[in-house]
Amino acid sequence: MPSSPTFTATIEKIIERTPDTRSFFLRVANGRKLSFVPGQFLSFLLPAGGETLTRAYTIASLPGEEDCFEICLNQVDGGPGSSYLFSRKEADVLCFTGPWGNFVLDQPTDAEYIFIADRVGVVPFRPMIARLLTAGGHHTARLLYAAPQAGDLLYTDEWQRWEGQYAYFSFRPLIAECEPEEYSIEKGLLPYVEQHFVKGVRQYSRRFYICGIGRPVLLLRDLLRGAGYERQAVKYEKW
Amino acid sequence: MAKLHISFENGNPEQVVEFDPSQAPFHHDGEPGSILDILLGHGVELEHACGGNCACTTCHVIVTQGMAHLTENEEEEDDMLDKAPGLVSTSRLGCQAVMAEGEVKIRIPRHTINQQV
Ligand SMILES: Cc1cc2nc3c(=O)[nH]c(=O)nc-3n(C[C@H](O)[C@H](O)[C@H](O)COP(=O)(O)OP(=O)(O)OC[C@H]3O[C@@H](n4cnc5c(N)ncnc54)[C@H](O)[C@@H]3O)c2cc1C
Numbered sequence: 001m002p003s004s005p006t007f008t009a010t011i012e013k014i015i016e017r018t019p020d021t022r023s024f025f026l027r028v029a030n031g032r033k034l035s036f037v038p039g040q041f042l043s044f045l046l047p048a049g050g051e052t053l054t055r056a057y058t059i060a061s062l063p064g065e066e067d068c069f070e071i072c073l074n075q076v077d078g079g080p081g082s083s084y085l086f087s088r089k090e091a092d093v094l095c096f097t098g099p100w101g102n103f104v105l106d107q108p109t110d111a112e113y114i115f116i117a118d119r120v121g122v123v124p125f126r127p128m129i130a131r132l133l134t135a136g137g138h139h140t141a142r143l144l145y146a147a148p149q150a151g152d153l154l155y156t157d158e159w160q161r162w163e164g165q166y167a168y169f170s171f172r173p174l175i176a177e178c179e180p181e182e183y184s185i186e187k188g189l190l191p192y193v194e195q196h197f198v199k200g201v202r203q204y205s206r207r208f209y210i211c212g213i214g215r216p217v218l219l220l221r222d223l224l225r226g227a228g229y230e231r232q233a234v235k236y237e238k239w
Numbered sequence: 240m241a242k243l244h245i246s247f248e249n250g251n252p253e254q255v256v257e258f259d260p261s262q263a264p265f266h267h268d269g270e271p272g273s274i275l276d277i278l279l280g281h282g283v284e285l286e287h288a289c290g291g292n293c294a295c296t297t298c299h300v301i302v303t304q305g306m307a308h309l310t311e312n313e314e315e316e317d318d319m320l321d322k323a324p325g326l327v328s329t330s331r332l333g334c335q336a337v338m339a340e341g342e343v344k345i346r347i348p349r350h351t352i353n354q355q356v
């Protein structure tokens with residue numbers, strides 16, 4: 001068991017966001033509020049298959065939503081942690097530690113912020129972008145969001161609403177138009193990043209935040225750092 | 240057989256784990272054969288908030304002997320270690336450093352926490 005304090009939370013509501021992705025709204029026991037920095041995650045202790053698994057899930061809630069917070073995850077084929085969570089029902093109880101993690105916004109600068117999301121890896125960007133847009137200072141921010149199909153995109157209404165509301169925020173979905181099994185970042189995201197931020201680039205003041213699943217995240221990191229962006233300017237979280 | 244000696248800055252008694260590296264993985268978190276995997280598989284607790292995915296620094300350990308018996312750091316581990324409290328030149332992430340032979344001594348720092356709130 002972890003040595004850090006463990007909390008319990010009740011599942012208040014479950015909503016299906018896409019056929020394989022659900023949001024769980026959790027209320028911490030004893031009226032505790034969850035104070036977190038946008039981008040941080042919770043570490044869930046899941047009693048699956050006779051063992052206690054440790055699985056990280058990012059806090060999807062907007063800053064200030066501390067009473068009843070959200071995690072959003074997809075079911076991974078044969079994955080014991082996500083399958084356990086997908087078998088939970090409203091009123092069930094979950095144990096977790098945290099919040100944890102350093103994949104958070106730096107002190108805002110005048111730099112342009114580029115958020116690069118591969119599929120469900122968009123989750124940390126919801127609170128991060130909300131924080132950036134409401135922080136004052138009119139930070140230019142772009143969200144590049146890749147998925148196999150348009151129907152896989154999460155929180156689309158919100159990205160579009162923010163785009164209408166904040167002139168300095170733009171949302172660019174990059175749809176591969178393929179089945180999930182055939183999906184790769186080469187089908188849209190990687191060429192887009194290459195064309196807009198690598199080829200012929202002359203200004204290196206941008207700050208990149210990349211989040212997604214597995215090796216593609218490292219591929220994007222290497223592409224950008226290889227193009228001359230500073231190490232600290234290319235932050236990433238690989239799930 | 241390989242040997243991993245563990246001392247704790249919080250004063251817990253030292254422990255020694257003897258293991259056959261060819262039997263890895265010993266648990267289900269972290270790289271197979273990593274310090275985290277070896278410890279958890281032999282009943283020694285090490286915090287691992289991100290599940291051994293190189294996304295936090297809670298499994299930070301300090302190697303005091305036998306660094307050559309561990310796999311080399313990759314860029315991902317270095318990027319994460321940058322944020323570890325109490326970082327020293329022989330710091331490693333327990334979930335990433337794989338031990339395939341020999342004798343290694345590690346110290347588990349008192350502060351492995353990177354909670355920011
Ligand atoms: C810091 C951090 C934050 C995370 N936040 C989220 C989150 O908000 N939402 C979320 O869905 N997952 C998130 N994850 C991934 C999550 O912790 C689990 O790894 C995931 O649910 C798979 O666990 P499992 O036991 O079902 O499958 P396992 O058998 O443990 O499968 C692991 C494999 O699945 C891959 N994988 C990890 N996440 C996904 C995914 N979402 N879809 C497809 N493959 C995946 C891994 O790269 C690995 O190859 C996060 C991971 C980290 C390290």
Ligand code: FES
Pocket residue numbers: 286287288289290291292293294295296297298319332333334335
């Ligand atoms: S357990 Fe999180 S980095 Fe090792």
